[in-house]
Amino acid sequence: MFKKAGLISLILLMSISLLVIGCGENQNAQEEGLSGNLVLAGSTSVQPLAEELAMRFMELNRNVKIDVAGGGSGAGVESSANGAADIGMASREVKDEELAAHPDLKPIVIAQDGIIVIVNQANPVNELTLVQIKGIFTGEITNWQDVGGKNAAITVINREEGSGTRTAFNEIVLHGESFTDKAAIQNSTGAVKTAVNADENAIGYISMGSMSDQVKGLKVNGVEPTIDNAKNGDYPIARPFNFITKGEPDGLTKAFIDWVMSGEAQEIIQEEGFIPVQ
Amino acid sequence: MQARNKLEENFIKYLLLLCAVTAVFIITLLVVFIFRQGLPVFGEHGFLNILLGKAWNPTASIYGILPMTVGTFYVTFLALLIGVPCGLATAIFLAELAGEQVARVIRPAIELLAAIPSVIYGLFGMVVINELIRYMERNWFLNYLPENYRWGYSVLSGAIVLAIMILPTIINISEDALRAVPRAYKEGALALGSTHFQTIFKVILPAAKSGIISAVVLAMGRALGETMALIMVIGNVTMLPQHGLWSIFAPVSTLTGVIALEMGYAGPEHRAALFAVGVVLFCIIAFLNSVALLLIRRGVDN
Amino acid sequence: MLLTKPKGKEKLINLFLWASAFFTVFILILIISYVLVKGVVHVDLQFLTDKPRRMGAEGGIFPVIIGTLYFVTLTIIIATPIGVGAAIYLNEYTRENRLTKIIRFGTELLAGIPSIIFGLFGYLFFVVFLGDITGGWSLVSGALTATCMILPTIIRTSEEALKTVPRSYREGSLSLGATRWQTIYKVILPSAFPGILTGIILGIGRAIGETAALLLTLGGSLLTPTSIFHGARTLSMHLYMVAMETGNMEKSFATGVVLIILILSLNIIANFILKQLIARHS
Numbered sequence: 073m074f075k076k077a078g079l080i081s082l083i084l085l086m087s088i089s090l091l092v093i094g095c096g097e098n099q100n101a102q103e104e105g106l107s108g109n110l111v112l113a114g115s116t117s118v119q120p121l122a123e124e125l126a127m128r129f130m131e132l133n134r135n136v137k138i139d140v141a142g143g144g145s146g147a148g149v150e151s152s153a154n155g156a157a158d159i160g161m162a163s164r165e166v167k168d169e170e171l172a173a174h175p176d177l178k179p180i181v182i183a184q185d186g187i188i189v190i191v192n193q194a195n196p197v198n199e200l201t202l203v204q205i206k207g208i209f210t211g212e213i214t215n216w217q218d219v220g221g222k223n224a225a226i227t228v229i230n231r232e233e234g235s236g237t238r239t240a241f242n243e244i245v246l247h248g249e250s251f252t253d254k255a256a257i258q259n260s261t262g263a264v265k266t267a268v269n270a271d272e273n274a275i276g277y278i279s280m281g282s283m284s285d286q287v288k289g290l291k292v293n294g295v296e297p298t299i300d301n302a303k304n305g306d307y308p309i310a311r312p313f314n315f316i317t318k319g320e321p322d323g324l325t326k327a328f329i330d331w332v333m334s335g336e337a338q339e340i341i342q343e344e345g346f347i348p349v350q
Numbered sequence: 351m352q353a354r355n356k357l358e359e360n361f362i363k364y365l366l367l368l369c370a371v372t373a374v375f376i377i378t379l380l381v382v383f384i385f386r387q388g389l390p391v392f393g394e395h396g397f398l399n400i401l402l403g404k405a406w407n408p409t410a411s412i413y414g415i416l417p418m419t420v421g422t423f424y425v426t427f428l429a430l431l432i433g434v435p436c437g438l439a440t441a442i443f444l445a446e447l448a449g450e451q452v453a454r455v456i457r458p459a460i461e462l463l464a465a466i467p468s469v470i471y472g473l474f475g476m477v478v479i480n481e482l483i484r485y486m487e488r489n490w491f492l493n494y495l496p497e498n499y500r501w502g503y504s505v506l507s508g509a510i511v512l513a514i515m516i517l518p519t520i521i522n523i524s525e526d527a528l529r530a531v532p533r534a535y536k537e538g539a540l541a542l543g544s545t546h547f548q549t550i551f552k553v554i555l556p557a558a559k560s561g562i563i564s565a566v567v568l569a570m571g572r573a574l575g576e577t578m579a580l581i582m583v584i585g586n587v588t589m590l591p592q593h594g595l596w597s598i599f600a601p602v603s604t605l606t607g608v609i610a611l612e613m614g615y616a617g618p619e620h621r622a623a624l625f626a627v628g629v630v631l632f633c634i635i636a637f638l639n640s641v642a643l644l645l646i647r648r649g650v651d652n
Numbered sequence: 653m654l655l656t657k658p659k660g661k662e663k664l665i666n667l668f669l670w671a672s673a674f675f676t677v678f679i680l681i682l683i684i685s686y687v688l689v690k691g692v693v694h695v696d697l698q699f700l701t702d703k704p705r706r707m708g709a710e711g712g713i714f715p716v717i718i719g720t721l722y723f724v725t726l727t728i729i730i731a732t733p734i735g736v737g738a739a740i741y742l743n744e745y746t747r748e749n750r751l752t753k754i755i756r757f758g759t760e761l762l763a764g765i766p767s768i769i770f771g772l773f774g775y776l777f778f779v780v781f782l783g784d785i786t787g788g789w790s791l792v793s794g795a796l797t798a799t800c801m802i803l804p805t806i807i808r809t810s811e812e813a814l815k816t817v818p819r820s821y822r823e824g825s826l827s828l829g830a831t832r833w834q835t836i837y838k839v840i841l842p843s844a845f846p847g848i849l850t851g852i853i854l855g856i857g858r859a860i861g862e863t864a865a866l867l868l869t870l871g872g873s874l875l876t877p878t879s880i881f882h883g884a885r886t887l888s889m890h891l892y893m894v895a896m897e898t899g900n901m902e903k904s905f906a907t908g909v910v911l912i913i914l915i916l917s918l919n920i921i922a923n924f925i926l927k928q929l930i931a932r933h934s
Contacts, residue, residue: 147615225497234615254498266899369737374758439672467861575766577864639764
């Protein structure tokens with residue numbers, strides 16, 4: 073009987089102490105320096121970069137908490153418009169319809185990013201022309217041997233509807249034409265990488281900054297997909313990373329965005345594999 | 351003293367009553383909130399347009415859920431086809447054939463199968479089962495399948511994963527139903543000279559019929575509502591599966607899956623449409639579970 | 653045991669039945685060992701104490717473990733009083749009548765609703781509608797949603813536990829002059845405690861494995877939660893998000909290992925308590 077009472081009290085004590093720690097505000101907060109919470113949400117292409125930037129900013133300002141969530145560029149615009157996020161992230165320009173629906177949206181370009189067309193490491197194809205890429209993604213070209221590869225059906229991997237990367241790719245490469253409806257859908261840059269890595273015959277497109285050895289990037293029109301080539305415009309597929317706020321940013325939001333545009337942060341952006349805004 | 355005790359007693363009684371009606375309260379709130387969000391969409395886009403529409407295209411404001419409905423039921427039926435024989439066989443085994451020792455190995459295994467989170471099944475399916483199916487698609491059935499059915503993500507993957515997940519439900523309820531058959535039936539049949547197996551298949555199984563059916567219906571309900579494991583293996587392509595029997599290799603989408611995947615980035619109209627999908631899902635499952643409950647109650651009364 | 657020896661065709665059926673039964677064991681072992689083997693390589697002290705980087709593709713899962721602990725504790729604190737209270741009312745304070753039939757029907761209905769629907773409800777009600785009180789996407793919203801989901805389990809197991817308490821206990825206590833509540837509090841509950849505890853542990857197990865509903869209510873923040881009004885992630889959520897968003901299967905499997913070990917431990921504890929219960933009542 074005593075043992076049981078002891079056990080229960082112990083559990084209760086633990087729970088209550090967890091909650092007390094949980095409910096209490098940070099009592100030791102220093103009064104100087106920035107403090108507060110920021111929520112960023114949106115593009116999964118911008119997300120890794122935003123997380124790195126947020127981490128660094130939180131190191132510099134210990135009383136600040138920044139949450140970075142995904143959801144896609146569409147969600148980024150939505151959540152900044154309806155207030156769910158302080159900053160919406162989008163890997164494309166804000167669309168006209170979106171500006172019409174929410175006229176007070178303020179996008180700021182924080183970086184540029186190339187889009188790499190990726191294939192499996194075992195795929196013999198190393199380069200394609202923009203026309204060929206368009207043909208593949210619209211479904212006109214369906215076999216690798218039509219573009220210099222093996223005799224195998226091409227597995228096209230596409231991004232989901234709300235993806236900014238998809239919208240940008242659609243505009244730049246497909247010139248607005250529809251993607252083939254036979255494409256497989258993956259919901260993020262990371263998922264596209266996994267899918268292409270797992271399938272010899274797959275082709276997809278991802279953010280250049282997220283490129284890794286898992287997959288092989290194709291030369292487009294003979295140009296290597298590197299940051300420098302994207303920076304100087306030789307590599308044709310690139311798009312802006314936008315931080316979107318509702319109205320002019322102020323307070324902590326403004327402080328963060330100002331810092332992101334500063335030399336120190338732009339260096340981080342370069343280190344991470346993206347193109348800083350000069 | 352007496353009066354204060356009475357007041358205390360009454361207070362506690364009504365506090366506990368409040369606890370008891372919480373479940374009913376929650377269900378009512380749930381129905382109200384979800385239907386309030388989802389029903390207007392049917393009005394705006396047309397009930398039949400949504401229910402039978404073959405295209406789901408949120409950017410163009412087209413919200414036809416037929417591909418997802420077909421996907422959901424296709425995966426579920428295939429899962430039942432795979433899972434019910436295995437589950438029923440195991441239930442018969444446990445009820446009639448297994449000794450103490452053997453049962454002590456099998457029962458905990460079934461309990462554990464039920465306790466494993468669905469994302470673990472999804473992970474396993476994504477990495478192992480899809481690989482196997484992709485191999486089959488590209489090596490055995492290459493010539494029979496269209497290009498986009500060679501991806502590994504398929505109805506078949508979903509059905510296999512789902513079948514494993516509903517095994518515990520089928521086994522537990524079927525076993526209960528088999529054990530509930532009065533001993534007299536079994537002893538009578540054996541006394542008349544039937545073998546044990548003849549008794550099982552001609553006497554016990556038919557007697558346990560309604561219990562077994564309710565097991566299947568409940569398993570079906572569970573399967574229809576499964577989300578996470580399926581999203582990870584079926585491909586989430588909102589297209590109707592085609593090509594007859596080869597359609598088991600088609601990537602599909604489910605009603606539950608489309609809600610989970612698209613809620614994150616849906617604009618207001620799109621979101622309302624997802625709630626409408628929720629309404630449809632709720633109605634299907636509420637109907638199915640009510641049928642199962644009635645069957646169980648009828649079985650008990652009998 | 654088989655009562656007659658199988659002959660001819662029956663031998664095949666016998667084989668099939670044995671095969672099916674052991675197939676379930678086989679599948680269980682296959683899945684668990686696959687995840688453990690693939691993942692345990694990546695699980696070390698650093699993994700358990702580090703913060704995640706690159707959305708979980710690198711680093712550890714410390715905030716996720718804390719998030720899971722907070723979430724489960726909060727859910728149990730809310731769900732247990734309500735669930736046990738309901739069971740007490742149904743078992744001790746009333747007879748079967750119209751009201752109890754409605755209550756039971758509602759509870760059964762609740763038990764059958766898929767988790768994604770709870771997610772939608774939790775989002776609408778706790779995150780949006782009560783957002784000012786709950787903090788929007790937060791541990792509170794997630795715990796309240798999970799409470800709705802495990803309530804039927806707790807009610808059901810608590811009722812069964814209460815039923816096992818012998819009538820004589822109640823009658824004896826009441827005849828000594830105790831009130832109904834005193835009887836429940838001092839005599840019945842302690843006696844039914846192991847059964848109720850088993851139900852709670854079952855509820856914990858379900859809450860830990862839950863993902864769909866939490867994706868829509870907990871928020872998925874990768875920061876260590878320091879307040880119950882802050883968002884968080886649980887192990888299941890993290891496994892899914894890392895697998896689907898970053899494609900880093902190693903980290904997913906590693907998370908899976910921690911998750912499986914947690915669930916296995918809970919199961920073992922629950923069984924142990926159950927054995928105590930059986931031993932006591934024999």
